[in-house]
Amino acid sequence: DQQVKQNSPSLSVQEGRISILNCDYTNSMFDYFLWYKKYPAEGPTFLISISSIKDKNEDGRFTVFLNKSAKHLSLHIVPSQPGDSAVYFCAPHLIQGAQKLVFGQGTRLTINP
Amino acid sequence: NAGVTQTPKFQVLKTGQSMTLQCAQDMNHNSMYWYRQDPGMGLRLIYYSASEGTTDKGEVPNGYNVSRLNKREFSLRLESAAPSQTSVYFCASSDAGTQAGKLFFGSGTQLSVL
Numbered sequence: 001d002q003q004v005k006q007n008s009p010s011l012s013v014q015e016g017r018i019s020i021l022n023c024d025y026t027n028s029m030f031d032y033f034l035w036y037k038k039y040p041a042e043g044p045t046f047l048i049s050i051s052s053i054k055d056k057n058e059d060g061r062f063t064v065f066l067n068k069s070a071k072h073l074s075l076h077i078v079p080s081q082p083g084d085s086a087v088y089f090c091a092p093h094l095i096q097g098a099q100k101l102v103f104g105q106g107t108r109l110t111i112n113p
Numbered sequence: 114n115a116g117v118t119q120t121p122k123f124q125v126l127k128t129g130q131s132m133t134l135q136c137a138q139d140m141n142h143n144s145m146y147w148y149r150q151d152p153g154m155g156l157r158l159i160y161y162s163a164s165e166g167t168t169d170k171g172e173v174p175n176g177y178n179v180s181r182l183n184k185r186e187f188s189l190r191l192e193s194a195a196p197s198q199t200s201v202y203f204c205a206s207s208d209a210g211t212q213a214g215k216l217f218f219g220s221g222t223q224l225s226v227l
Binding site for chain 2: 004006009031032034041042043044045046049089091093095099100101103104105106
């Protein structure tokens with residue numbers, strides 16, 4: 001039972017353009033939605049999050065949009081830079097006795113010069 | 114500022130061998146977690162410890178045991194390794210009092226079971 005799906009395993013974008021990464025979920029109990037970024041041979045690092053009571057959160061070049069009715073969120077990166085090349089994980093947050101994150105499968109983003 | 118430290122970084126085991134993955138954090142976090150990452154599967158929660166003295170099963174606990182030794186340290190033990198446990202293992206910690214879901218991860222342990 002996959003509660004979180006990132007349907008694009010990979011995405012290639014030209015430097016300077018917009019990158020859009022998508023995530024779909026099924027559990028309406030998620031209260032926060034987080035994005036993590038992962039470089040090879042490193043652990044994931046927190047990138048940006050959004051509360052379930054909001055529909056948009058912006059932090060510099062990164063914006064996350066949440067559509068609760070569609071159970072869909074997206075991460076926009078603009079302009080995309082070569083250093084953004086990494087794997088991005090969507091990770092909704094749930095409190096079931098303790099805090100838990102449910103990770104999507106990840107999308108490998110490649111920014112081409 | 115070390116953050117979350119995992120040892121070892123790499124390990125090769127034969128089927129049936131045992132080993133313990135070590136994890137320590139220096140951020141005074143209450144909660145600690147063990148995840149595994151497999152290709153195409155994202156990160157899956159093995160065990161977690163909401164606070165010192167407590168541990169609970171996650172999504173994929175079979176074949177593993179954990180020990181929350183103190184507030185800083187959370188170890189993961191494989192009693193009898195199997196090829197299906199070949200994976201990259203990540204330890205993480207979080208402070209429940211701050212931003213929900215913001216975990217700090219170690220750099221991972223790449224484990225191969227032959």
